[in-house]
Structure formats: C-alpha cells, structure tokens
Amino acid sequence: MEKSLCKQLAAIVGQEHCLTSPEELACYSYDASGQAFMPEVVLFPDRATQVAAILRLANQHRFPVVARGAGSGMTGGSLPVRGGVVLACSRMNRIVEIDADNMLCVVEPGVITGELQEAVRHHGLMYAPDPASLKFCTIGGNVAECAGGPSAVKYGVTRDSLLGLEVVLPTGEIMRTGVRTEKGVTGYDLTHLFAGSEGTLGIFTRLILRLLPAPEARTTFLLTLDSLSRATGLVAEIIQSGLSPCTLEYMDKTAISVVADRISLPLPKSTEALLLVELDGSKTEVSDQSRRLLRFLADRKISYRQATDDDEIRELWQARRAISPATFAIRPHKISEDVVVPRSRIPELVRFTTELSQRLELTILTFGHAGDGNIHVNIMLDKTDQAELERALKAREELFTRVLKLQGTLSGEHGIGITKSSFLAQELDPTALALMQKIKNLFDPNDILNPGKIFPRQELQTGDD
Amino acid sequence: MEKSLCKQLAAIVGQEHCLTSPEELACYSYDASGQAFMPEVVLFPDRATQVAAILRLANQHRFPVVARGAGSGMTGGSLPVRGGVVLACSRMNRIVEIDADNMLCVVEPGVITGELQEAVRHHGLMYAPDPASLKFCTIGGNVAECAGGPSAVKYGVTRDSLLGLEVVLPTGEIMRTGVRTEKGVTGYDLTHLFAGSEGTLGIFTRLILRLLPAPEARTTFLLTLDSLSRATGLVAEIIQSGLSPCTLEYMDKTAISVVADRISLPLPKSTEALLLVELDGSKTEVSDQSRRLLRFLADRKISYRQATDDDEIRELWQARRAISPATFAIRPHKISEDVVVPRSRIPELVRFTTELSQRLELTILTFGHAGDGNIHVNIMLDKTDQAELERALKAREELFTRVLKLQGTLSGEHGIGITKSSFLAQELDPTALALMQKIKNLFDPNDILNPGKIFPRQELQTGDD
Numbered sequence: 001m002e003k004s005l006c007k008q009l010a011a012i013v014g015q016e017h018c019l020t021s022p023e024e025l026a027c028y029s030y031d032a033s034g035q036a037f038m039p040e041v042v043l044f045p046d047r048a049t050q051v052a053a054i055l056r057l058a059n060q061h062r063f064p065v066v067a068r069g070a071g072s073g074m075t076g077g078s079l080p081v082r083g084g085v086v087l088a089c090s091r092m093n094r095i096v097e098i099d100a101d102n103m104l105c106v107v108e109p110g111v112i113t114g115e116l117q118e119a120v121r122h123h124g125l126m127y128a129p130d131p132a133s134l135k136f137c138t139i140g141g142n143v144a145e146c147a148g149g150p151s152a153v154k155y156g157v158t159r160d161s162l163l164g165l166e167v168v169l170p171t172g173e174i175m176r177t178g179v180r181t182e183k184g185v186t187g188y189d190l191t192h193l194f195a196g197s198e199g200t201l202g203i204f205t206r207l208i209l210r211l212l213p214a215p216e217a218r219t220t221f222l223l224t225l226d227s228l229s230r231a232t233g234l235v236a237e238i239i240q241s242g243l244s245p246c247t248l249e250y251m252d253k254t255a256i257s258v259v260a261d262r263i264s265l266p267l268p269k270s271t272e273a274l275l276l277v278e279l280d281g282s283k284t285e286v287s288d289q290s291r292r293l294l295r296f297l298a299d300r301k302i303s304y305r306q307a308t309d310d311d312e313i314r315e316l317w318q319a320r321r322a323i324s325p326a327t328f329a330i331r332p333h334k335i336s337e338d339v340v341v342p343r344s345r346i347p348e349l350v351r352f353t354t355e356l357s358q359r360l361e362l363t364i365l366t367f368g369h370a371g372d373g374n375i376h377v378n379i380m381l382d383k384t385d386q387a388e389l390e391r392a393l394k395a396r397e398e399l400f401t402r403v404l405k406l407q408g409t410l411s412g413e414h415g416i417g418i419t420k421s422s423f424l425a426q427e428l429d430p431t432a433l434a435l436m437q438k439i440k441n442l443f444d445p446n447d448i449l450n451p452g453k454i455f456p457r458q459e460l461q462t463g464d465d
Numbered sequence: 466m467e468k469s470l471c472k473q474l475a476a477i478v479g480q481e482h483c484l485t486s487p488e489e490l491a492c493y494s495y496d497a498s499g500q501a502f503m504p505e506v507v508l509f510p511d512r513a514t515q516v517a518a519i520l521r522l523a524n525q526h527r528f529p530v531v532a533r534g535a536g537s538g539m540t541g542g543s544l545p546v547r548g549g550v551v552l553a554c555s556r557m558n559r560i561v562e563i564d565a566d567n568m569l570c571v572v573e574p575g576v577i578t579g580e581l582q583e584a585v586r587h588h589g590l591m592y593a594p595d596p597a598s599l600k601f602c603t604i605g606g607n608v609a610e611c612a613g614g615p616s617a618v619k620y621g622v623t624r625d626s627l628l629g630l631e632v633v634l635p636t637g638e639i640m641r642t643g644v645r646t647e648k649g650v651t652g653y654d655l656t657h658l659f660a661g662s663e664g665t666l667g668i669f670t671r672l673i674l675r676l677l678p679a680p681e682a683r684t685t686f687l688l689t690l691d692s693l694s695r696a697t698g699l700v701a702e703i704i705q706s707g708l709s710p711c712t713l714e715y716m717d718k719t720a721i722s723v724v725a726d727r728i729s730l731p732l733p734k735s736t737e738a739l740l741l742v743e744l745d746g747s748k749t750e751v752s753d754q755s756r757r758l759l760r761f762l763a764d765r766k767i768s769y770r771q772a773t774d775d776d777e778i779r780e781l782w783q784a785r786r787a788i789s790p791a792t793f794a795i796r797p798h799k800i801s802e803d804v805v806v807p808r809s810r811i812p813e814l815v816r817f818t819t820e821l822s823q824r825l826e827l828t829i830l831t832f833g834h835a836g837d838g839n840i841h842v843n844i845m846l847d848k849t850d851q852a853e854l855e856r857a858l859k860a861r862e863e864l865f866t867r868v869l870k871l872q873g874t875l876s877g878e879h880g881i882g883i884t885k886s887s888f889l890a891q892e893l894d895p896t897a898l899a900l901m902q903k904i905k906n907l908f909d910p911n912d913i914l915n916p917g918k919i920f921p922r923q924e925l926q927t928g929d930d
Contacts, residue, residue: 099807100705101701101705101807101808101809102701102807102808102809102838103704103705104807145650146650146654148648152647152648153647157648157650159654159657160625169896169900173896174896175894175896175897175900176894176897177894177897179805179874180807180872180873181805181806181807181837181838181839181872181873181874181877182617182618182805182808182837182838182839182877183613183617183622183805183834183837183838183839183874183877183878184805184874184876184877185610185611185622185661185876185877185878185879185880185881186874186875186876186881186885186889186892186893187881187889187893187897187898187901187919188658188661188662188666188901188904188905189611189624189657189658189660189661189662190897190900190901192624192654192657192658193653193654193657193658195654196650196653196654197653197654201653213704213705213707213709216707236566236567239568239678240565240566240568240678242678242681242747244678281750282707282750282753282754282757284749284750284753285746285747285749285750285753288747288749288750288753289747292747340644340646340647340648340649341646342564342566342567342569342645342646343566343567343568343647344566344567369648372646372647372648373567373646373647373648374646374647374648407645407646408645408646409644409646409648409649409651410651411649411650411651412646412648412649412650413648413650414650415650416650416651416652420651424651424652427651428651428652429640429641429642431634431638431639431640432640432641432642432652432655433652435634435640435655435908436652436653436655438907439653439904439907440653442903442904442907443900454652
C-alpha cells in the first residue's frame with residue numbers, strides 16, 4: 001500500500017487510531033483458527049461515517065478491507081488473507097440504549113458479548129446467545145458468524161436475537177435495515193441476510209438486538225454415562241420427553257480427561273461420557289422440570305450429580321468452556337469442526353468418529369451442543385508430522401462426507417471462512433452456491449470487503465457472470 | 466396470450482389441470498384484499514419440474530407468473546395484476562414427511578396450515594404459526610408473506626419455523642436451500658430471504674419446517690377492562706412481569722360489538738376493551754403462570770373470565786377469528802392494516818386512532834396481537850361514498866406517519882403487496898429499498914415472477930440500474 005494512501009486512511013480515523021508498524025500489525029494478523037495473514041494497516045474507526053469513508057477509498061484504490069472484532073473466530077473470517085486494511089471495531093463499543101420496556105437494545109459492534117449480558121441483567125433481562133468465548137468475543141463478530149452457544153437449544157442462535165442493523169455496504173453507503181419491533185415484513189429481510197455472512201456483505205456499525213426476561217432460577221445436572229452410545233442416544237430422548245433444557249451439552253471421555261482437574265464433583269471411574277443438562281425458568285418451572293428429569297433418569301437408571309450452588313454451576317461451566325483450549329495438552333494442533341446432524345443421528349456420527357479415530361490412528365474428541373445436534377469434533381495432530389497431518393486431513397474429509405450423508409450440515413456456528421471453503425460445494429446445491437456468489441457480487445462489485453472467504457476459490461474464477 | 470402458448474402451458478401440466486374460461490379464471494382473480502385482476506390462464510402443476518418448465522417458458526415469452534395458495538392474503542400478493550399465469554399450488558398439497566425424532570416436517574406449499582397442525586398433533590408435536598385463516602390458508606402463502614398469528618408472541622412468526630426450501634427460481638432453476646438441522650451457517654442464509662418475499666423471488670415446491678413439542682395444557686383468560694388506555698397499557702406490563710403467554714390479543718369496544726353474539730361468557734356492561742390471555746406449557750407451568758396472572762390481576766383490580774373447558778376456549782377463539790370478516794356488518798368496505806409498534810407505544814397508537822376516528826368521522830376498529838405490538842387497524846367505509854373514501858385514505862396516511870414516528874413498522878404479517886407499496890419508501894432507508902430492487906432484478910432479470918408487487922411503481926421506473 002502506497003504511503004499517500006496510508007496517509008489518507010490515517011486522516012479518516014486520526015493518526016493515533018492507525019497502526020502500521022510490523023509488531024503492531026502482527027497483533028491483528030491471526031484468529032482462533034491458528035492461521036495468520038499480515039494486514040498492511042490497522043484502522044480503528046469510531047463511527048459509521050469513518051467506516052464509509054474507508055470503504056469508499058477502498059473501492060477507488062481497490063484494496064481489501066476486513067472487519068475484526070476480538071479475533072476469536074474459528075474459521076479465519078477476520079483474517080486479511082489478501083492484505084490491505086484490518087478495520088478493528090474495538091472503539092465502536094458503546095451500548096447505545098437498553099429499552100427495557102420493549103426488551104431490546106441498540107449496541108455498537110465492538111461490545112463484548114459477556115459485558116452486554118451483564119449490562120442487561122441489571123434490568124432483569126437476558127441477552128441469550130452465549131458462545132464459549134463470551135468473555136472476549138464481540139457482538140459484531142457474533143452476528144457476522146451467526147454464533148451459537150449452549151443456550152441455542154432453547155433460545156436459538158444469534159440470528160434469532162437480531163432485529164435490525166445499521167450497516168455500511170462494501171460500496172460505502174450507510175444503510176439501516178430491520179425493525180425495533182417484534183415483527184416486521186416490509187420488503188425483503190435484508191437484516192438476516194447479513195447474519196452469518198461472515199463480514200463479506202457489509203460492516204455493522206449498530207445492531208438492534210432482542211432481549212428476553214431473565215430466568216428466575218437455574219439448575220444444572222451432570223449425567224455420568226458408562227457408555228458413549230448410551231449418552232448420545234439419550235439426547236433425542238430428553239428433548240422428546242417434553243423437557244426443554246436451556247443447555248444439553250455432551251463430552252466424550254477424552255474431552256472429560258482434558259478438563260478433569262477442573263471438576264471437583266467426583267465422577268465414577270466407569271464414566272465414558274457426560275451430559276450437562278441445565279434447566280431455567282420460573283422457580284416452579286425449574287422444579288417441575290427437575291422432577292421430570294429425575295424421573296426420566298431414575299426410569300433409565302442413569303446416575304447424575306446435581307450442582308447445588310452457584311459455585312458448582314460456575315465450575316462446571318468453566319470446565320465446559322475450557323475444553324477447546326485444554327485439548328492442546330494432547331497434541332500441539334487440531335482441526336476443529338462444528339458439524340451438525342439431526343439429533344437422532346448423533347449416535348451414528350459419534351460411532352463413526354470413534355471408528356475413524358481407530359482406523360486413522362488419531363485422537364479425535366467429540367463434545368458440544370448435542371441438544372441441537374451441533375457436535376464439536378476436534379481432530380488432534382502435530383502439523384509438523386507430515387504423515388499425521390495427511391491422516392487428519394483425510395479424517396476431516398471423511399467426517400464431512402458422513403455428516404452430509406446423515407442429512408447434516410458442515411457448520412452450526414463457526415461459519416466457513418477459509419478453513420472450509422473448499423468443502424462448501426459438497427453441501428450446497430450448485431444453483432444456491434452460484435446465487436450466493438451473485439449476491440456477493442451485487443453487494444461488493446469490486447470484491448474489496450473480506451475477499452477470499454466462504455466461496456471455493458475456483459468457483460470464484462469460473463463464475464459465468 | 467396466444468393460443469399456441471396456452472397449448473404449450475397446458476401440455477406441461479396436462480389439459481385437465483389448465484383453466485382458460487372466463488368463469489373459471491374469475492375464481493382465481495381475487496384475494497382477501499378485496500381487489501381482483503383477471504389471469505389469462507390458471508395452471509395446476511403438481512411437481513417442481515412442471516413449475517420450472519412454466520417459468521422457463523415465461524422467460525422466453527415474457528409473460529407474468531403469479532403463485533397462488535388459498536388466496537387468503539390481505540395485500541394482493543397473489544393477484545395477477547399484469548395478467549398472465551396464475552400458478553395454483555393446490556395439487557402440491559402433500560405432507561411428504563413428519564420426522565418426529567428430529568421434530569421437523571417436509572411439506573408441499575399447498576398444504577393447509579390447519580391440516581398440518583392436525584397431522585403433527587398426532588405425533589405429540591405442534592406447528593406453531595397460527596394465522597387467523599389457518600382453516601384454509603396454505604403453508605406456501607404463509608412463508609411467502611411471513612404470516613404471524615396470536616401465538617407469535619411466544620413462538621415467533623412463520624420465518625422462525627422455516628428451516629429449508631426447495632424453490633424454483635424465476636429463471637426456472639430448481640434450488641435447495643437450508644438445513645434439516647436445528648442450526649446451520651454454510652454460506653448466505655438464502656432460505657430466510659425467501660420468507661416474506663411475497664412470491665417475488667421464487668416459487669416454493671417443498672418446505673422444511675420446525676416442529677415443537679405440543680404443550681400439555683392450555684388455559685384462557687378474558688380480561689374485561691373499562692378503559693381502553695388501561696387495556697393497552699397492560700400489555701407491556703404483562704410481558705414485563707415475567708408471564709410468557711402464548712396469546713395476548715386485544716379487542717376494542719367496536720371489535721367486541723361485531724362478535725358479541727358469538728361470546729356466551731357474560732361481559733360487564735362497562736367493558737371498553739378485552740384482552741385475551743392464553744397460557745400453555747406443562748400442567749405445572751400453566752398452573753404456575755395462571756397463579757401469577759391471577760395475582761397480577763388482583764393487584765390491579767382487573768376483572769376477568771376464565772374459559773374453563775375446551776368448548777369455552779373454542780368459542781372465544783371463534784369470536785376472535787371472526788372479527789375481521791364480521792366488521793363488514795358496520796360498513797361494506799374497509800382498509801385493513803396490520804401495523805406494529807414497540808409494545809410500550811401501543812397506548813399512544815390507540816389513542817391516536819381514536820382521535821383520528823373522531824376527527825375524520827370514521828369507524829376505526831383496533832384489535833389484534835397486542836403482545837408483540839402488532840395491532841390490526843380496520844378503517845371502515847363505503848367506497849362508493851367518495852368523501853368517506855377520501856377521509857379513509859387520509860386516515861391511513863396519518864396512521865402510517867404516526868406508526869413510523871412511534872418507531873414502528875407498516876406491516877407485521879400481511880406484507881406490502883400492492884396495497885402498501887406506495888408507502889414503502891416512507892419506512893425504508895432509500896439505500897435498502899434500492900438494494901431490495903437490485904436483489905429482485907438479480908433473481909428475476911425479466912421481471913416475470915409476481916411483477917408489480919412490493920416496490921413503489923415510480924421507484925421501479927427510476928431505478929438507476
């Protein structure tokens with residue numbers, strides 16, 4: 001990037017909000033996918049008009065712009081794979097409004113998810129989506145990737161909490177979409193087209209989000225199963241029994257082992273898998289649901305531990321959220337997938353990953369949001385071991401093929417980014433894929449906003465218009 | 466339309482599934498908006514490949530095609546305003562699959578909503594969306610308009626029950642979108658872009674819909690209020706109190722009067738407004754919520770009737786659903802709007818319509834889904850009375866202006882169609898409106914699918930690309 005252009009960019013946001021030294025740039029080059037690409041400039045705009053000015057300049061001079069929240073994404077969505085500008089949203093971090101009467105809030109994209117949850121809790125309200133990274137990830141990134149979390153089984157994913165947007169289009173126009181009401185069908189639903197579009201269609205500058213009444217009570221059960229297939233088979237049974245847990249998480253034996261030292265509740269030696277079942281709602285509702293769950297467990301002779309106080313609940317959650325980072329104790333690298341299958345097919349999926357692990361001599365963990373069929377599959381490896389790397393890549397390929405055969409989908413909440421783009425065509429109808437690329441081209445004719453993401457590279461080159 | 470073209474169309478679906486006589490065409494010329502436009506041909510395809518063949522021919526010969534479900538739409542969405550083909554979905558009316566294990570179903574667009582509800586009930590499941598016309602409206606139309614209903618306050622609108630689609634694009638390609646899982650973020654969310662697109666972006670041939678466990682119990686309360694503002698003010702209070710009704714409907718005095726003879730529960734003479742509050746869930750949950758509601762009502766000295774058996778509940782619902790047709794007892798015509806405001810602004814909106822009614826000497830009823838701020842405003846008139854017609858049109862204009870001032874939206878569930886297209890630009894950001902038109906043009910370059918809907922006419926002519 002030419003110096004004069006850098007100067008123009010710095011003038012938009014102010015010199016003090018512009019980074020260009022290699023050491024500083026390096027801090028904005030990576031995300032949780034384990035990959036890194038150096039940007040040429042990092043800018044910290046603090047309002048929509050600055051974002052618009054940056055994008056207009058990008059169209060004029062054809063350099064890429066990539067929005068970045070906390071860099072906690074798992075698939076490279078915020079990485080500047082073609083250099084250019086990283087547009088960091090950390091200064092646009094205001095909670096603009098909490099409208100408790102109408103149970104909604106207006107926030108800027110850089111607000112940290114956990115901090116929003118905390119802020120609305122003071123109004124007796126809840127912002128439902130709870131990705132594992134909620135202590136540091138941001139709302140803008142959550143909407144861009146359509147993040148999920150354990151509570152999605154009851155409260156839906158980020159998309160379901162999104163009501164409206166102020167978004168800067170790749171061509172630099174500032175646009176408002178959506179509503180401040182519970183309903184709205186005036187024109188096409190542009191708002192939700194942006195949810196999960198991985199920063200390729202626009203840069204959010206304000207988000208209108210739905211809030212819910214905070215549940216009055218909560219209780220957590222840890223089901224200890226001595227058989228993996230028993231554990232996975234229970235998931236659909238629990239949901240069908242009329243129980244409506246706000247969490248139904250699953251961990252296999254390897255996942256348990258990496259966080260075992262964080263759980264003080266004693267687990268039976270024979271434990272092969274855990275299910276974490278959380279119930280929330282009014283006090284009566286929670287005690288009614290607890291009674292039903294206990295009857296369900298007694299009928300099936302399933303042993304459990306109940307977290308009896310807030311500390312125990314917190315501890316279980318800390319253990320659950322620590323699984324992903326703690327896996328690196330096993331091997332230095334991993335391929336981390338978040339496939340989804342219909343709930344009733346989870347046992348088949350997990351049986352398959354076990355078989356895969358044995359056949360390819362790899363450690364493969366499975367854990368995650370079993371309640372909605374969203375299983376995190378972590379294929380552990382040492383990338384410097386070429387043979388192991390090849391086996392791991394083969395494992396991923398076979399995993400995806402099987403997931404699609406089970407009528408599942410490649411990603412429940414991490415998105416496609418760069419890590420899965422070469423597999424996208426396996427899942428999507430070619431007409432749908434071509435239409436998505438035409439939409440991208442309509443929004444971003446010069447391909448300056450987060451280029452190189454989602455779409456398979458060769459498809460981009462051979463598109464017929 | 467030339468005879469030879471008609472012959473080609475008939476050959477696609479079979480002569481016996483093609484109507485061309487004026488008497489037959491007339492039956493497919495109108496909907497619940499009270500307007501009528503004659504089609505040139507009505508076709509009854511029974512599969513996607515036939516729909517595709519019709520659309521390909523339409524592109525070749527540039528005639529309009531309009532999909533039609535039950536013709537129960539309120540805004541002219543299914544009317545052939547430019548003639549051409551009405552594509553009736555009544556033969557594509559199969560429930561293809563009910564997957565009780567994974568709580569979803571696959572249906573064709575012509576399935577009647579109420580019949581789907583009945584079919585899934587046998588599996589202990591619920592299809593939540595419940596538009597007032599559920600006895601005759603169809604799923605395809607519900608998704609096209611993003612229909613709501615009383616239960617939307619708890620379970621969301623039709624969009625929220627939609628998981629995936631098989632859809633024929635205006636250019637004739639058959640495309641699959643979405644998932645059979647609870648979650649999915651592979652590529653752009655095309656599925657939900659079709660929800661509420663009013664039949665302008667594609668013709669659905671299969672729909673994958675989310676089901677929920679059927680609630681175990683249900684109870685209905687009729688709150689009788691002697692003040693209109695008291696009734697409307699209660700709505701936000703009820704929701705904020707932590708109650709989670711599956712219905713929170715409101716009727717003003719005029720709405721009550723048109724259905725009074727259908728309600729056998731005696732109402733106090735002083736009744737100025739009714740709130741219909743329904744609670745559902747497990748038996749314990751319903752009795753807990755009932756207790757809370759009764760305490761809430763006692764604290765505020767609000768009188769109520771409780772429907773104690775199924776017959777009484779059914780009667781209340783029949784009365785509620787009969788309001789819209791029964792209004793014609795007042796005046797022969799109406800302008801029927803389904804505006805939405807943030808819940809806390811309902812009292813202001815209703816105060817305004819009362820003032821409007823007095824100032825413009827019109828009968829204006831308000832009723833509807835108060836729980837989500839979606840108020841049906843019926844402006845009654847006799848269209849043959851020119852002066853009254855002008856006052857009614859003025860009332861509508863002032864209503865829309867006020868709704869937008871109250872941070873509301875012009876339509877919660879009826880869509881824009883032809884009746885509101887000239888007002889769309891008042892609500893939407895011009896950039897958003899232009900982008901929607903570009904999307905329409907991308908999907909349907911020859912403007913053959915349901916042309917003349919949603920977008921303001923002059924905007925279509927002056928669009929800069």
